[in-house]
Amino acid sequence: MPDYRRRTAREAMSVRLDVNGLMGEAIGAAGVGREEVDALAPRVSEVGRVLKARRSAGELPFYELPYEKDAVARVRALAAEVRGECDTLVVLGIGGSALGTRAIISALGPTAPRIIVADHVDPWSFGAVLDGLDLKRTTFNVISKSGETIETMAQFLIVRDLLLRSLGAVDYTKRVIITTDADQGALRQIVYDEGFRDLALPAGLSGRFSVLSSVGLLPAAVAGIKIDEMLAGAAWIDVRCQEADIWKNPGHLLGALLYLADTRHQQNILVMMPYSDRLTGFAAWFAQLWAESLAKAETLDGYPAFVGQTPLVAVGAKGQHSLLQLLMEGPVDKVVGMLRVEDHGRELPIASAYADLDSLGYLGGTGLGALLNRQQRATELSLLKGQRPVFTLALPQLNAFTLGQLFYLFEVAVVFAGGLYRVDPFNQPGIEVSKRLTYALMGRKGFDEARAEVDALLAAKRPEYIV
Amino acid sequence: MPDYRRRTAREAMSVRLDVNGLMGEAIGAAGVGREEVDALAPRVSEVGRVLKARRSAGELPFYELPYEKDAVARVRALAAEVRGECDTLVVLGIGGSALGTRAIISALGPTAPRIIVADHVDPWSFGAVLDGLDLKRTTFNVISKSGETIETMAQFLIVRDLLLRSLGAVDYTKRVIITTDADQGALRQIVYDEGFRDLALPAGLSGRFSVLSSVGLLPAAVAGIKIDEMLAGAAWIDVRCQEADIWKNPGHLLGALLYLADTRHQQNILVMMPYSDRLTGFAAWFAQLWAESLAKAETLDGYPAFVGQTPLVAVGAKGQHSLLQLLMEGPVDKVVGMLRVEDHGRELPIASAYADLDSLGYLGGTGLGALLNRQQRATELSLLKGQRPVFTLALPQLNAFTLGQLFYLFEVAVVFAGGLYRVDPFNQPGIEVSKRLTYALMGRKGFDEARAEVDALLAAKRPEYIV
Numbered sequence: 042m043p044d045y046r047r048r049t050a051r052e053a054m055s056v057r058l059d060v061n062g063l064m065g066e067a068i069g070a071a072g073v074g075r076e077e078v079d080a081l082a083p084r085v086s087e088v089g090r091v092l093k094a095r096r097s098a099g100e101l102p103f104y105e106l107p108y109e110k111d112a113v114a115r116v117r118a119l120a121a122e123v124r125g126e127c128d129t130l131v132v133l134g135i136g137g138s139a140l141g142t143r144a145i146i147s148a149l150g151p152t153a154p155r156i157i158v159a160d161h162v163d164p165w166s167f168g169a170v171l172d173g174l175d176l177k178r179t180t181f182n183v184i185s186k187s188g189e190t191i192e193t194m195a196q197f198l199i200v201r202d203l204l205l206r207s208l209g210a211v212d213y214t215k216r217v218i219i220t221t222d223a224d225q226g227a228l229r230q231i232v233y234d235e236g237f238r239d240l241a242l243p244a245g246l247s248g249r250f251s252v253l254s255s256v257g258l259l260p261a262a263v264a265g266i267k268i269d270e271m272l273a274g275a276a277w278i279d280v281r282c283q284e285a286d287i288w289k290n291p292g293h294l295l296g297a298l299l300y301l302a303d304t305r306h307q308q309n310i311l312v313m314m315p316y317s318d319r320l321t322g323f324a325a326w327f328a329q330l331w332a333e334s335l336a337k338a339e340t341l342d343g344y345p346a347f348v349g350q351t352p353l354v355a356v357g358a359k360g361q362h363s364l365l366q367l368l369m370e371g372p373v374d375k376v377v378g379m380l381r382v383e384d385h386g387r388e389l390p391i392a393s394a395y396a397d398l399d400s401l402g403y404l405g406g407t408g409l410g411a412l413l414n415r416q417q418r419a420t421e422l423s424l425l426k427g428q429r430p431v432f433t434l435a436l437p438q439l440n441a442f443t444l445g446q447l448f449y450l451f452e453v454a455v456v457f458a459g460g461l462y463r464v465d466p467f468n469q470p471g472i473e474v475s476k477r478l479t480y481a482l483m484g485r486k487g488f489d490e491a492r493a494e495v496d497a498l499l500a501a502k503r504p505e506y507i508v
Numbered sequence: 509m510p511d512y513r514r515r516t517a518r519e520a521m522s523v524r525l526d527v528n529g530l531m532g533e534a535i536g537a538a539g540v541g542r543e544e545v546d547a548l549a550p551r552v553s554e555v556g557r558v559l560k561a562r563r564s565a566g567e568l569p570f571y572e573l574p575y576e577k578d579a580v581a582r583v584r585a586l587a588a589e590v591r592g593e594c595d596t597l598v599v600l601g602i603g604g605s606a607l608g609t610r611a612i613i614s615a616l617g618p619t620a621p622r623i624i625v626a627d628h629v630d631p632w633s634f635g636a637v638l639d640g641l642d643l644k645r646t647t648f649n650v651i652s653k654s655g656e657t658i659e660t661m662a663q664f665l666i667v668r669d670l671l672l673r674s675l676g677a678v679d680y681t682k683r684v685i686i687t688t689d690a691d692q693g694a695l696r697q698i699v700y701d702e703g704f705r706d707l708a709l710p711a712g713l714s715g716r717f718s719v720l721s722s723v724g725l726l727p728a729a730v731a732g733i734k735i736d737e738m739l740a741g742a743a744w745i746d747v748r749c750q751e752a753d754i755w756k757n758p759g760h761l762l763g764a765l766l767y768l769a770d771t772r773h774q775q776n777i778l779v780m781m782p783y784s785d786r787l788t789g790f791a792a793w794f795a796q797l798w799a800e801s802l803a804k805a806e807t808l809d810g811y812p813a814f815v816g817q818t819p820l821v822a823v824g825a826k827g828q829h830s831l832l833q834l835l836m837e838g839p840v841d842k843v844v845g846m847l848r849v850e851d852h853g854r855e856l857p858i859a860s861a862y863a864d865l866d867s868l869g870y871l872g873g874t875g876l877g878a879l880l881n882r883q884q885r886a887t888e889l890s891l892l893k894g895q896r897p898v899f900t901l902a903l904p905q906l907n908a909f910t911l912g913q914l915f916y917l918f919e920v921a922v923v924f925a926g927g928l929y930r931v932d933p934f935n936q937p938g939i940e941v942s943k944r945l946t947y948a949l950m951g952r953k954g955f956d957e958a959r960a961e962v963d964a965l966l967a968a969k970r971p972e973y974i975v
Contacts, residue, residue, distance in 0.1 A: 061973045136829025162825040164856040164877040166785040171856075189867035192825055195858050195879055198871055202859035227867045291975045309841055310777065310818055318633040329830035336838030349838035351777055353820050358629040358659055361942060362603025363796035369938030371803035371816035374776055389631040389638075391662050392669035400656035400694045403952035404665055410631040412662055412950065419945035422965045426941060471836030474893060475828060478886035483879065485870035498889045506528045508758045 051277055054437050056446045058291045062424060062431035063298045063376065069428050071308075071373050073301045078287070081461070085287055085297060088460030102243045103250035103452055107276040107445075112243075113268065116255050119218070119238065120262035126215075127180040128154050130263045131170065133196045134184035134256075135160040137248020138220075140326040141257040141448070145266060147322030148444050152264035162192045171200070176207045180263075182218045184256055186242050188226020191479060220255055247467040249330050252448050267441045274445025282453045292453030295432070299454070300461040302376050302430055303350045311350045312368065315380035316357040316417035319439055323380070327451055328352040334455045334466035341463050348462050350376075358416040365420065369427055376430040380447075381417050382439045385410040518744055521904050523913045525758045529891060529898035530765050530843065536895050538775075538840050540768045545754070548928070552754055552764060555927030569710045570717035570919055574743040574912075579710075580735065583722050586685070586705065587729035593682075594647040595621050597730045598637065600663045601651035601723075602627040604715020605687075607793040608724040608915070612733060614789030615911050619731035629659045638667070643674050647730075649685045651723055653709050655693020658946060687722055714934040716797050719915050734908045741912025749920045759920030762899070766921070767928040769843050769897055770817045778817045779835065782847035783824040783884040786906055790847070794918055795819040801922045801933035808930050815929050817843075825883040832887065836894055843897040847914075848884050849906045852877040 065072035096104045123130065132142055139160035146156045161167040181200055185193045204213040214235055221228040223241035232239045240255040251257065253275055258268050282292035302308040311331060313324045336349030355364045357379070368377060391412070393405025404412070417433075424431040434450075436443040459466030481491035532539035563571045590597065599609055606627035613623045628634040648667055652660045671680040681702055688695040690708035699706045707722040718724065720742055725735050749759035769775040778798060780791045803816030822831045824846070835844060858879070860872025871879070884900075891898040901917075903910040926933030948958035 057974060059969070059974045061969045064970075064973055066970065067968065135826055139826070140830070160826045160829075161785055162876060162880050162883070163785040164852055164854045164875065164880075167876060168854060168856055191871075191879070191883075192829075194868050195871050195876055198858050198861055198868065199856055199876065201861060227862070227865045230865065231862070288972060289975055294975060309839060318628055318630040325830070332831050332834040332838075336834035336836075338837035347837065347839050349834055351820065351834060351838065351842070353818065359602055359606070359627045361939065362627075362659075363607070363792070364799050365942060366936040366938040367799040367803035367816055367818060369803075369941065370805035370814065371799075371818065372776060372814050375818070385631055387631045387635060389635055389666055391665050394665055394668060395694070395698070398694045398697065399953060401661050401665070403947070403950050404658075404662050407950065408631065409629060409634060409662055409666065412658070412946075413629050413631075415949035416629070416658075416942070416946050419949055419962075420942045422945055422962060423942040425965055426961070469833040471833040472828065474836065475832060475883070475887045475890040478889055479879075479883050480870070482882035482886055483870050483874065486866060494893070495886075495889060498892055501534065502526070502528045503531075503533065505755065506531055507524060507526045508756055508761060 051442075054440075054442050055277065055281075056437075056443055056450065057435045058295060059433045059435070060294065060298055062421065062433070063302065067425055068430060071306060071428050071430055073298050073306070077301050077305060078297065081297060081301065084461060085293065088457060089285070089293065092456065092460060100245070101456070102246045103253075104279070106253035107272045107279060107449070109254075112255060113258065113272070115240065116258045116262050116268070119240065120259060123180050123218070123263045124154060124265070128178040129174060129180075130154055130156050130260055131174070131179060131181050132156065132158045132184060132260055133181055133193050133200065134158075135162070135190060135192045136329060137251055138184035138186070138190070138193070138256055140249075140322070140329050141252025142260045144252065144322040144326040144448075145257055145261050145271075145444065146264060148319045148439055149266050149441060150264065152266065154263055156260050156264050159196065160192075162195070167196065167199070171203065176204060176216070180216055180218060182220060182259060183228065184220040185226075185228055186222055186246075186248055186251075188221045188228030188230075191476070194227070218259070220259065249333055250452055250467070252326065253445070270441035271445035274442040275449035277442075278446045278449040278453070282450070292450050293457045295450070296454040296457035297461060298432075299350065299376060300458045304348075304462075306430075308374055308376050308430060309350055310353055310375040312353045312355055312364070312375055312377045313380070314355045314357050314360055314377055316413055317380065317382045317385065317439060318356060320380050320382075321354075321356050323444070323447060324354040324356070326448075328354055330451055330455055333469050334459055335462055335464060336471070337462075337464035338471065339464075341465055346462070346464055348464065357420065358413055361416065361420060368424065368429060373429060376432070377424055379417055379421055379431065379433045381414065381433055381435045383414070383435060384438050385413075386438060518909075521907075521909050522744065522748075523758075523910055523917065524902045525762060526900045526902070527761065527765055529888065529900070530769065534892055535897060538773060538895050538897055540765050540773070544768050544772060545764065548764060548768065551928060552760065555924060556752070556760065559923065559927060567712070568923070569713045570720075571746070573720035574739045574746060574916070576721075579722060580725065580739070582707065583725045583729050583735070586707065587726060590647050590685070590730045591621060591732070595645040596641060597621055597623050597647050597649060597727055598641070599623065599625045599649050599651060599727055600660050600667065601625075601649075602629070602657060602659045603796060604718055605651035605653070605657075605660070605723055607716075607789070607796050608719025609727045611719065611789040611793040611915075612724055612728050612738075612911065613731060615786045615906055616733050616908060617731065619733065621730055623727050623731050626663065627659075629662070634663065634666070638670065643671060643683070647683055647685060649687060649726060650695065651687040652693070652695055653689055653713075653715055653718075655688045655695030655697075658943070661694070685726070687726065716800055717919055717934070719793065720912070737908035738912035741909040742916035744909075745913045745916040745920070749917070759917050760924045762917070763921040763924030764928060765899075766817065766843060767925045771815075771929075773897075775841055775843050775897060776817055777820055777842040779820045779822055779831070779842055779844045780847070781822045781824050781827055781844055783880055784847065784849045784852065784906060785823060787847050787849075788821075788823050790911070790914060791821040791823070793915075795821055797918055797922055800936050801926055802929055802931060803938070804929075804931035805938065806931070808932055813929070813931055815931065824887065825880055828883065828887060835891065835896060840896060843899070844891055846884055846888055846898065846900045848881065848900055848902045850881070850902060851905045852880075853905060
């Protein structure tokens with residue numbers, strides 16, 4: 042076990058970003074030209090300067106999450122309590138309140154206590170979760186920054202009723218922990234009224250940047266995951282991403298190259314392709330981060346934008362059997378980002394057999410993890426050969442320290458890209474319409490106007506277009 | 509339980525396609541104009557004629573899968589044997605040999621015997637599957653059309669060794685069923701040599717069109733799923749898709765509108781968004797079908813193509829908390845396809861509480877399934893309102909009959925779209941390079957030249973682009 046306090050041990054466990062396959066030298070016109078990066082230098086400096094100033098002014102709390110000692114101490118204390126009182130922690134949350142925790146557990150689990158991230162809004166799947174629980178040995182962590190997220194509130198009401206009926210009013214309160222805004226919202230009110238244990242979220246922290254806050258840290262700590270190593274990994278990347286030379290700054294380099302790929306080379310799709318099933322959850326976390334942060338109708342100075350690359354998850358090697366044909370022969374409208382784990386930490390040896398059959402004999406004596414990594418390399422090189430944009434991020438191992446690096450690296454990259462696109466990476470105004478119309482359909486008080494809109498939209502449908 | 513032999517019962521269980529949100533009347537310039545469809549009429553007729561002729565000539569076997577009585581009888585007989593001898597059926601297959609079965613089981617399961625689709629090429633996840641098995645009560649269905657799929661062969665060698673060591677050579681043979689080409693390939697050779705039970709795949713049937721062949725039917729029948737209803741659903745859509753008037757033919761209409769959206773309106777991304785967790789597997793099946801079938805470097809007559817819409821899966825309502833901002837405010841480069849289940853067949857009531865809190869009180873007295881369907885409608889209408897392309901496919905219920913309709917509908921749609929793009933929807937030449945380079949890296953005999961290519965590509969990487 043390396044000692045991550047020592048710089049050389051950290052160096053050996055540092056993720057490595059290989060952008061050869063994004064550059065014109067390797068893939069011709071589909072690649073970013075070195076001169077395009079040079080031409081962007083003034084913007085790169087400006088965005089770097091602005092972000093630094095905003096960070097210093099305390100406006101960008103996600104940057105500081107690796108260093109919040111008090112919040113971490115509070116998480117640790119609460120996690121120690123919870124570990125003693127349950128076998129299962131169920132997270133009731135959705136989007137930014139769920140995806141980070143799922144990424145952590147899918148990468149570093151299975152754990153005891155087990156963690157279930159229940160972001161289901163479907164009576165079958167949420168019902169199956171509830172059916173499988175021993176309520177006396179289960180703790181629920183209800184997470185909603187606003188304290189009124191529709192899906193999470195619905196789940197909370199269902200669970201609350203179940204607990205009240207099974208355990209009674211006194212024990213019910215002990216089975217719920219609420220993570221919400223420090224001052225506002227319905228959940229905060231309920232904490233005051235009913236006396237739940239709670240965690241407060243920092244003001245101005247957007248859900249998709251909250252994995253290293255108590256949102257992700259409490260479930261991770263309950264699961265027994267080394268949250269200090271995860272935070273150390275984030276801090277390690279933070280240092281690397283303060284490098285002024287963009288070619289030595291992995292976060293800014295990635296943000297800038299992807300921005301150029303999208304805006305100068307019409308590569309409007311970004312495929313995140315981990316070659317490790319344990320990184321499936323991470324890829325889903327990344328997809329939200331990239332999609333919600335960059336897609337904006339307006340620039341910061343109020344001009345129309347309608348920008349944003351579309352993230353798409355494909356898990357290698359099985360994703361090759363679904364998407365590779367498209368990656369190789371479809372339009373050159375994509376960048377492929379591969380995640381590679383050098384040492385999987387487990388191997389399944391492939392026994393030798395059928396030495397006389399050419400199409401099987403060659404497999405014997407290797408292992409499934411070795412095969413997986415060679416498929417990653419072969420597919421990366423196929424894309425290079427076909428002059429298709431591809432980058433690779435290699436993790437020496439998959440552990441809390443490297444996972445912390447991944448989270449922070451992509452957060453830095455997306456915020457930097459947001460600066461280049463001139464948009465606000467922290468808001469999501471586009472989801473409000475759907476919320477309003479949902480409230481209208483649910484009959485929430487004060488949404489009569491939205492209800493009239495719904496009726497008008499439905500009435501405008503032409504029956505001849507329904508078959 | 510409706511009687512699906514009766515036309516009125518089938519009519520009531522028929523899926524409905526609503527394309528209002530794809531048309532210019534509803535969403536302006538982002539929509540397909542009625543005149544664009546009219547202008548396409550000659551091509552529509554020609555493609556319809558060619559497909560009909562090729563089907564009659566027996567060149568397109570997927571069309572006939574709902575009617576293959578002998579193959580179904582063989583599947584039934586084998587499934588009856590297997591049901592008596594195991595608690596778990598593990599499918600060893602990948603891509604087209606896995607995704608259809610996962611779609612079936614995820615939609616209609618859980619089942620007994622349970623079905624595990626093990627398309628993992630990762631020592632952690634495949635190891636976890638193997639660790640959890642009682643080998644004496646497990647049957648393995650090894651599926652590979654070519655009989656030499658790298659990942660499936662590796663899994664087979666691992667499982668074979670495990671079975672031989674645990675059960676010995678005699679019982680080992682009884683625990684494996686092989687589904688492969690009728691005449692060719694290494695697996696066919698092994699069936700002959702070792703006497704496994706086997707199923708033969710029809711010549712010319714591409715993996716991604718094989719869900720209604722023995723590839724998907726054997727696991728489904730072992731699971732106790734009503735495969736006759738699934739096939740009846742497919743046959744029902746087959747009839748509907750023989751309608752000459754494109755406005756009454758759901759498969760051709762969908763294929764044509766998506767083709768026009770992509771080629772005339774630069775909507776190169778197709779988001780498949782089921783509002784039912786049980787349709788997650790279906791969406792992944794669809795993604796392979798759409799990606800591999802349309803993305804081609806060459807047209808049928810040899811011209812450069814590089815076409816193909818990119819499919820992307822987002823499961824509602826949780827996908828709204830990841831992708832909706834992008835759908836509403838990103839570039840208008842997407843079509844969103846929603847799947848809606850009218851009657852989920854299970855409901856979780858939401859208990860009334862906190863009537864004094866506006867942001868919670870409105871939820872009480874409804875149910876989670878009702879909420880989910882209203883979110884689908886609200887999001888569909890938000891897209892309409894924002895003039896963003898959206899279509900909805902509504903299933904009265906999710907059962908074997910409606911699932912069979914979905915499979916066949918999208919197969920017909922993609923083959924029809926392929927005709928409009930003038931590409932071959934049944935091949936996938938683009939994946940060969942990666943296979944060749946994988947063989948080279950694995951040291952397979954006869955791949956020295958590919959090995960030299962690998963070395964050259966690796967040597968061309970510039971160290972300054974690795975950070």
